[in-house]
Amino acid sequence: MSSKPYKIGLVQLAVGADKEATVSAHEQAIRDAAAQGAQVICLQELFDAPYFCKVTDAERFNLAEPMPGPTTERMQRLAKELGVVIIVPMFEKRGPGVYHNSAAVVDADGAMLGIYRKMHIPDDPLYYEKYYFIPGEVYQHGESRPADDVGPGPRGFRVFDTKFGRIGVLICWDQWYPEAARITALMGAQVLFYPTAIGWHPAEKEEWAVPQADAWRTIQRGHAIANGVYVAAANRVGFEPEPGTDGIEFFGHSFISDPFGRIIAEAGTDPAILVAEVDPDRIEYTRRNWPFLRDRRIDAYGPILNRYIG
Amino acid sequence: MSSKPYKIGLVQLAVGADKEATVSAHEQAIRDAAAQGAQVICLQELFDAPYFCKVTDAERFNLAEPMPGPTTERMQRLAKELGVVIIVPMFEKRGPGVYHNSAAVVDADGAMLGIYRKMHIPDDPLYYEKYYFIPGEVYQHGESRPADDVGPGPRGFRVFDTKFGRIGVLICWDQWYPEAARITALMGAQVLFYPTAIGWHPAEKEEWAVPQADAWRTIQRGHAIANGVYVAAANRVGFEPEPGTDGIEFFGHSFISDPFGRIIAEAGTDPAILVAEVDPDRIEYTRRNWPFLRDRRIDAYGPILNRYIG
Numbered sequence: 001m002s003s004k005p006y007k008i009g010l011v012q013l014a015v016g017a018d019k020e021a022t023v024s025a026h027e028q029a030i031r032d033a034a035a036q037g038a039q040v041i042c043l044q045e046l047f048d049a050p051y052f053c054k055v056t057d058a059e060r061f062n063l064a065e066p067m068p069g070p071t072t073e074r075m076q077r078l079a080k081e082l083g084v085v086i087i088v089p090m091f092e093k094r095g096p097g098v099y100h101n102s103a104a105v106v107d108a109d110g111a112m113l114g115i116y117r118k119m120h121i122p123d124d125p126l127y128y129e130k131y132y133f134i135p136g137e138v139y140q141h142g143e144s145r146p147a148d149d150v151g152p153g154p155r156g157f158r159v160f161d162t163k164f165g166r167i168g169v170l171i172c173w174d175q176w177y178p179e180a181a182r183i184t185a186l187m188g189a190q191v192l193f194y195p196t197a198i199g200w201h202p203a204e205k206e207e208w209a210v211p212q213a214d215a216w217r218t219i220q221r222g223h224a225i226a227n228g229v230y231v232a233a234a235n236r237v238g239f240e241p242e243p244g245t246d247g248i249e250f251f252g253h254s255f256i257s258d259p260f261g262r263i264i265a266e267a268g269t270d271p272a273i274l275v276a277e278v279d280p281d282r283i284e285y286t287r288r289n290w291p292f293l294r295d296r297r298i299d300a301y302g303p304i305l306n307r308y309i310g
Numbered sequence: 311m312s313s314k315p316y317k318i319g320l321v322q323l324a325v326g327a328d329k330e331a332t333v334s335a336h337e338q339a340i341r342d343a344a345a346q347g348a349q350v351i352c353l354q355e356l357f358d359a360p361y362f363c364k365v366t367d368a369e370r371f372n373l374a375e376p377m378p379g380p381t382t383e384r385m386q387r388l389a390k391e392l393g394v395v396i397i398v399p400m401f402e403k404r405g406p407g408v409y410h411n412s413a414a415v416v417d418a419d420g421a422m423l424g425i426y427r428k429m430h431i432p433d434d435p436l437y438y439e440k441y442y443f444i445p446g447e448v449y450q451h452g453e454s455r456p457a458d459d460v461g462p463g464p465r466g467f468r469v470f471d472t473k474f475g476r477i478g479v480l481i482c483w484d485q486w487y488p489e490a491a492r493i494t495a496l497m498g499a500q501v502l503f504y505p506t507a508i509g510w511h512p513a514e515k516e517e518w519a520v521p522q523a524d525a526w527r528t529i530q531r532g533h534a535i536a537n538g539v540y541v542a543a544a545n546r547v548g549f550e551p552e553p554g555t556d557g558i559e560f561f562g563h564s565f566i567s568d569p570f571g572r573i574i575a576e577a578g579t580d581p582a583i584l585v586a587e588v589d590p591d592r593i594e595y596t597r598r599n600w601p602f603l604r605d606r607r608i609d610a611y612g613p614i615l616n617r618y619i620g
Contacts, residue, residue, distance in 0.1 A: 180607075222488070306496055
């Protein structure tokens with residue numbers, strides 16, 4: 001792993017029902033991002049399908065694939081061809097009836113570095129994820145680690161040593177949890193990537209569009225500030241209908257924040273590719289000048305492991 | 311403790327060397343805030359003196375007072391007279407050579423509810439707090455609790471059951487630590503109060519004034535969002551000179567955020583009193599609609615107790 005600056009890229013696209021067209025469009029977007037200099041490229045959550053969790057439907061488990069599998073293998077070939085790292089968030093079929101919301105990290109030589117499995121699973125109207133996804137699990141000290149589970153760090157939250165730098169991957173709902181960001185940063189992540197699928201309910205949009213997008217951006221900028229790391233969130237765009245519902249309008253607004261919480265690249269609600277530089281020296285500079293990690297009270301944080309103390 | 315809405319007030323003032331004048335000015339500001347309807351009123355960090363930590367000087371330990379002591383007793387009388395809760399942040403002399411950066415909470419009947427002692431102590435150019443303050447300590451399960459340490463909750467971080475609601479108090483540098491906000495919220499705080507003394511170094515102001523104030527506001531709004539609590543930060547204003555240094559320009563910008571991170575009251579860089587309503591039903595509403603507390607992975611947060619895992 002180098003400590004030299006490198007460029008990261010985020011892909012923000014609308015997704016339709018034709019899987020081949022969707023994967024091809026993302027391959028083209030990865031080529032475009034690489035042409036703009038991006039070396040670590042992150043796709044959006046569950047990138048190869050419409051956001052299918054809007055209803056509970058057992059047929060939709062058919063959308064899942066093994067990881068590694070056909071789509072991640074395509075991405076491995078593309079990563080090797082372009083010499084870039086690709087973060088591939090997909091619906092993972094791990095075994096019969098065992099499904100996760102996952103992200104594979106493919107290194108610049110095409111090697112599969114490992115998989116992160118979403119730890120915090122939402123369940124809200126039109127986001128029925130607890131129906132589809134088993135939360136990522138934690139291997140306690142002394143437990144055996146599955147052979148397909150590689151890479152450094154304790155399980156649950158994890159980091160990946162890519163050709164260009166050590167990165168962390170978290171997925172969507174994870175972004176609301178300071179604990180996830182903190183633990184991943186403590187493992188040495190230089191960037192926290194958040195592939196995402198978040199949108200507005202059409203009936204709520206007039207009142208809540210701005211506050212929701214702002215809360216989403218603010219809490220993630222807070223993770224950058226608290227930990228002195230870059231944060232990069234890739235969200236999808238476009239209205240996705242769903243019979244029997246009003247559908248979801250995914251709000252895009254993908255962004256990259258520097259380690260002091262300053263937005264250095266930001267999209268709107270149209271398809272977009274964002275590219276920005278990650279400089280490990282900037283992380284060191286930020287943490288020296290506002291040395292929050294120095295003063296953490298790890299002797300006093302035990303109560304955080306409680307559900308509630310009230 | 312009631313679950314009815316109540317009003318909170320923040321006092322943002324400049325501070326001079328004349329202690330009697332400073333305490334009197336704050337008493338008047340508390341009367342003004344109460345006249346505007348405030349029922350829980352928070353003063354700024356180390357409210358009764360200039361920010362003395364700009365240099366290390368053993369004489370300055372003379373600025374400390376016992377808590378309870380003469381100044382908190384004045385505040386107890388005022389609280390009882392006005393029927394308001396007052397948060398009184400001061401330099402506490404706990405014993406010979408034992409000093410803390412503390413905040414007393416006085417209930418609306420004048421009773422002393424207890425003291426919070428700042429847990430995270432900074433130490434940076436012009437903020438030499440590790441010289442002056444012993445960090446607040448944690449009493450582990452089974453350890454005896456000092457007789458003067460009252461109120462519910464585990465020690466270190468704590469909450470106070472006032473006449474109007476359960477509140478948490480944290481102090482300044484604590485605001486950069488999501489763990490402190492989380493633990494205090496888990497103990498049932500409806501509001502996190504952050505008495506503060508943060509300012510700009512004059513030489514850095516042109517480049518850093520806006521990013522620093524924005525980072526300060528953003529991370530605290532993030533605590534509101536992550537926890538579904540109100541956040542209220544009271545900062546001082548005014549330029550305070552210090553021989554041998556360029557001094558500090560305290561930047562004010564005290565604010566109150568609702569449980570979704572929306573600013574509902576905000577000051578500039580002039581002296582100000584802010585008043586806003588806290589509605590416990592709004593906390594419930596926010597947490598139901600974005601139910602982050604439901605999905606915390608307390609089985610997976612153990613690594614947060616590490617200093618570093620890289």
